[in-house]
Each structure stands twice: as structure tokens, then as C-alpha cells.
Amino acid sequence: MNYSHDDENFPLTRFESMLKTNDILFFDSNEFENIIHHYLENGKISLAKRAIKLGLSQHPSSVNLRLFQVEILVIENKFTEADDILDMLHDLEPNNEEIYIQKANVLSKQDEHEKAINILLTAIDISSTPAEDSDLYALIGMEYLFLDQFDNAVIYFKKCLESDPSDYSALHNIVYCYDFLDLNQDAISYLNNFLDSNPYCEVAWHQLGRQYFAIKDYNKANAAFDFAIISDDTFVGAYIEKGKVLEKLKQYEEAIENYKITLALDEPTSFALLRIGYCYEKLGQEDMALQFFKKTVEDDALLDKGWIAITKFYMKRLNYQKALHYINKAVHIDGENVLYWKLFATINKRLNFLEEAEIGYKRTLELGNYELDTWLDRSDILIALGEYDAAIFNLLQAAEFYPENSEIEYRLGGLYFTTLQTEKGRFHLKNGLRLNIDYSFIITELFPKLIDRPIIKAIISESKKTSN
Template structure:
């Protein structure tokens, strides 16, 4: 019952937000009761739309100029927009009007957190808790402050208390799981998440949170079971449908994922994310036409969705339509230039059509934005090797070896490059390392570089390790 009420309230809030936006766009007189304004502001803050939230605060204060709650909302939103001095001025004004209000301390804590003054933020939040010890939002803000301060165990403690007081805080669940994961304490918290379903087996939120836990543990069978309970209890629980679909994707069950992604949004209101996810499922199934259709529908909603442009590039790549793939990959990099995956894909496509210089530029960019991704270094080095630039190829593939010193594949590649560069001793030392790590993978050396089959010294060394 509680979850059904939650969804009804959510729909009502969205209707109120739409009505507010329509009135603003048409320059109509705006009148809402105080609770509606609070819901509008909360909606914008939750979605990180702080400019709109401030606009709603100003409109609300035009109607209710003496509302302490709205004055506090405005100060908090102002802080979230980064205007800390003005936020402090506003909250000082509220403190003069209502010095015992716990939200004065909370707002000062939010400002301090935003400024990176975490010790001071904690003190403000604790002062707020002394006044109102059962405020779940204060515990949540304490969690955020400790997490930003890299004190993950303390953060987890307050996130847990926040969830005990309000299990519906989905952000709190995500942040708690993140902190537990970082500190290696996920396994020991199974009972914490299980207890919510034991206490209320008809709570969709409890099952959803348990699903999040198992998803983070990568126990996808149990995650599916938990998310499935959530959507059976509340069929309109769109986020649970999304995570159930995402779990099916992790299991490579793409046909099961598609209908769940279709239920991950209100009827008739598809999101660009859901449509893109469906397109990717069809792509994995190698069903090109529906994949293309869903990617395009996603772009109709959001033309700046880089994932959908990239997805269409992958479709073209898989069909060997390299010039078209280049167009889509380049568009993806224009929209999001910080993706090493995008630049690497562009580099591969450019190389396929013989645009070697453009390919090298793309791979260089890939390693610049994602130096931790070994594939960018390897692909870049392979082109240089093909062009006869052996010394440069050696130096590049060394980055991949440094990133993954126990991955024999990269060691074999380095060996081949060293041989081509005439550095025999280094090559044989590297080969010994590779053979020690994984003898069976030595065939990769000949798959990539067939000419090495005729190297007698190479064959002798491999035979020594075979014995």
C-alpha cells in the first residue's frame, strides 16, 4: 500500500511540475499552495536542476514571503548552485528570524560540504541532530559529508541510519552500497538489507533495495529474484523494471531485458535512456533494424545523447559499413570527448578505410582521456608496427604491460615488437615472462605475427617451457 501511495504521489508531483512549467512558459499568474511549491522545488533539486529550483523558490516566495521553509529552501538551492556567500547571507537572515530552527544548522552544513569544509559540515549536521535526532535527511547529509571527506565507514553508518528511518531513499541505498564496496564490507551487510524484506515482505522498496545489494555483489540470479518481487508487488515501479532489465543484460539475457526496459517508464512517456538500452539489446542480438530504430527514437528525444550515436556506429561497424561508422563515432566524440572507448572505436574505423593519420590521432586521444585503458595503447602500437615504426610501437605497448603486468597477451605482443626492432635479448626475456604467465597463449604470437614461426631461437625457448 505504501508503495502504491508513493507512485500516486510521484505522478501528482510530476503533474504539478508540468503545470508550473506551463504557467511560467506562458507568463501566466502562478498560484500554488505551499506544499505544492515544496514538491516542485524538491523535484528540481532531486534532478540537479538547480536553476529551475531557484526559479520555483522565487515564485513561491512571491506568494509566501514570510515562509521560513521557503527561505531555507532558497538558501540551500543557492549553495547547490555554488553561490556560497549569498547562501550564507540568506541563512543568516533566517537565523535572525528563527534561531532555534534545526534547518539553519543543516543548511550551514550543506554550504560547508559544498565548500569542502567537511569537519565544519559534520559539526553543523550534528548540531541539527541534537535538536531533531530522528531526521533521516540529516543522517543522509552526514553520510554525504563523511563520504566526501573519504571517511567511508562513518558515511556508511549514517546512510544506514537514514535508511532505517526512510527505506524509500534510493540515493541513500546507492551511496551506502558504494561506501560498503570501497571498504570491502558488502558481504557482511547481507543481513541489513535482508531485514527490510523480513520485516515487510510486501514492501516493493525493500525488495528493490535488496536487489541493488545483490546486483552490487554480482549475484545476478538473486538480484533478478529480488527485483522481480518488487515489480510483482508494484507493477508501476519503473526503476525496478530498469534494474531488472539491466540485470538481465549482465546475464546476456537480452530477450528478457527488452520488455523490462519497455516498462521502465510511464506509458507513452519513453525516456532516451530506456530506448537506447533497448537498441543496445537488439544490437547484441544482431537484429540490426530494430536496433537502429530504437537508437534513432532515443535521438529524437535527445539529439545530444552520445550513447545512441555511438550505438549506431557499432551497428555500422558490425555490418562492415566503415564510412558510416566513422560518421557516428565522430559525432559521439564531439558530444562526449572524454570517452576512450569512443576514440578507440573511431580509430579502428579510420584504420579500416586506410585513414592511418586520422586513426593514429584518434588512438592518441583515446590514451590521453583514458590512459588506464590498455586497449588504446595496444591498438595505437599495432598501427605503428604495421607502418614499420617498431621502436615507437615498443614504447606504446609497454604502457599496456605496465597496466596489466600479469596479462600474458600483452607480454607476447611486446616480445614481437622487440624482435622486429632487433632487440633480441629484451625480446627473449619478455618471452620467458609471457611463457611463465601463460604458456598456452604463446600461439597468439604466431596468430598475430606468422613470420615469427621461422625464428629458430624462439621455437627452442618455447619448447624448453613446454617440457
């Protein structure tokens, strides 16, 4: 095989050719480091291990190759072996910053975050360049995040950004800490100060806009996103956020313009398509709204908000057949989505398809939606279907989540009287009246045949006298 020495992947190509032929070729230590780094970056751990083994056989004194060996041991959770190698390396090169970083990494993987921080602080004492300090500050910040010590984390991310103003990862982490601490005003002050020194930092303007949006100062948010766009007119995220602000300001046509710019700058996103649909709906342009809702689900069939938007679009216009058509499609794509099943049940109920509606409410409950109205709607349908025992069982389950609820008690009272379980009926009906006498109409509506029974009239009459 002929190799071109101009090929930057020449060492990698030689190495992989060697593995196929079992020939042993010589590589210098830097070539091995690049080969190993490539394999680790691409998740090819077994090939990285082979390269490390061969590299150490040719360069047994290489500290960097030993550090790669440590990295592999950490990935494999072999912390004791990793520690032994690091101790050996520390004896050889006590001022090697990378050894400290790997020691901290081993401790961090074992949830020894405080110890990892102390190791990294020691590394800062021996580091020789601001760039090295910046990396170490970032690592310390991350360790504090693991400890949920956001106040300390933000200190070190700020140090990181002071060392390297272009470190946008640190900037994001600073804002994340402020967000977690609900310190929007502090975040705003910090970002404004940062922008005084870095006026064309589109990321900082974008983050500032998000902070103003969070405190509902939409005009300032709008201005911040404008500056982000001035700094970088291809910044898709800024157009998206500006569109959201303009929606809040009820400037729907301008919002549409910004969302459409993102479609031209990059691959269309389902979020932008959906928001355009909502804006057209607000403007009363129903055909355009529906067109973009459909584009949303074509772009991302798994986005539940798209299917829900189309379904609710038709529900608002009382076109339940069309709404049912689309929610059926949604359920077929994702049968585990509780929001779909709730809409499926509601639509079928409106169409008086009671068996289907009952299936929908049952599935909604099975998927963990324990809202009171879900239990009550299902029980009312079971009552209408004459499934009294199932309705009782459903309501007893509901009572575990909503004890002392008058709506549940009235229904249980009516059901027990209907199934000739008089004592239980008396108990629950009295409970319902005690809890809220104004809801006694439930008996009239759901159990009209019971209302003329003397025993029920007497219980209601006695409760009304007592309440007066």
C-alpha cells in the same frame, strides 16, 4: 529599487540587495530557511553561513535554523560543534525527527555507521507518518550499503518502496543490492511481484529487462523492454536496452530502428551512434557503418570506443594507412590511452614502420599494459632493429611478470649468444628447451645466423635426446 511581492524569489532578492547596501532588513524564519536552502542547493556555502548568522540573530529560538547551522558544520567536518548543538536541540525537542537524522549524519560522516543506524531506528519509533518512515528507511539502507551489508540494505530499501511505490531511487538500490550479491533470479522474482501491483511502472520493467539480459534470456528481456516502452514511449533507456537485446538476437535492422528512435527523442548519444555503426557493419553495409562511426567521434571525441571502431574497421579491410591516420588522431586527443598505443604499435608493425612500432609498444608498457605479447612484440622489433641490449633489458623485465616462460627464455638465449655472452646464452636456451621444446623454432626465426653454430646445435640435440 522596486520589488514585486508576486515574485517567488522576492525574499532572496531582498536578502542579496541587503548584503550590497549593509542595511539590516527583517525576514521571517521561513524566509530565512528558503534562502539558506537555495544557497546550499547551489553550493554557495559562504552565503548560506551569512544567512544563518543573520537568521539566528533575528530568530534565536528557531530549531530549523540551528539545524541548517549543523548541516554547515558537518560540511566543514566540525563534528564536535555539530554534536553540541544537536544535544541542545534534543533537550528542547526530543521528538523532532530531523534532529535524529542530523545526529545520524554526523556519525555517518565519521564512519560510525552502526551507531547511525541505531539513531535512525530510534527516529522511526517516534516518527508519525509513513512518509517520514520512508525517508528513514532509505537512510538506513544507505548506511548498510556503507557497511557492505547488502542483505540488510535490501530489507530497508524494500520497506521504503512499500511505503512509497513511486520511490524509484529505492527500487534502483534494491536491484543494485541483488546485482552485487549475484542474485539475478531473486531480483527477477521481486520485480515481477512488484509489477503485479504496479503494472505500468516503466522503471521496474526496464530493471526486469536488464536482469533477464544478465542471465542471457534475451527473449524475456525483449518482452520486458517492450512493456517499459508501452508504459512510457519516450523512455530512451528502454529503447537503448532493447537495441542491445536485438543485437544479441542478431536482429540488426530492428536494433538500428530502436537506436534511431533514441536519436529522435533526445540529443544523440555516442553510445547509440556507435551501436548503429556496428549493426550496419554486421549487415555488410560498410558505408553506413563508417558514417556512424565517424558521427560517434564527432559527437564525443573522448570516447575511445569510437576511434577504436574506425581504426579496426580499416584494419579488417587491410587498409593500414587509413587505420594509422585515425589512430594518430586518437593518440593526439588522448596520449594516455593504452588501447590507442597498442593499436598504434600493431598498425605500424604491419606497415613495417619498426621505429614507430617500438615507440608504441614502449608507451603501451609504460601505461601499464603488461600482457605477454606486448613484451614479446617489443623485443622482436628491438631485435630486428639491432637494439640487442634494449631487447635483453625488456625481456628481463617481462620475466619478472612471466617467470619460467619458454618464449622469453628462447629470446634471451638467442640474444645472449648474439652478444657473445655464451654462458648466459647456454643457461636461457636450456631453460627454454626444458620448458617447451616445441618452441625451439623461435631461435630459427629470430636468430637465423645462430642455428648453424655447433654449440647451439649440440644444446638442442642433447635436449631432444633427453626429452625422448
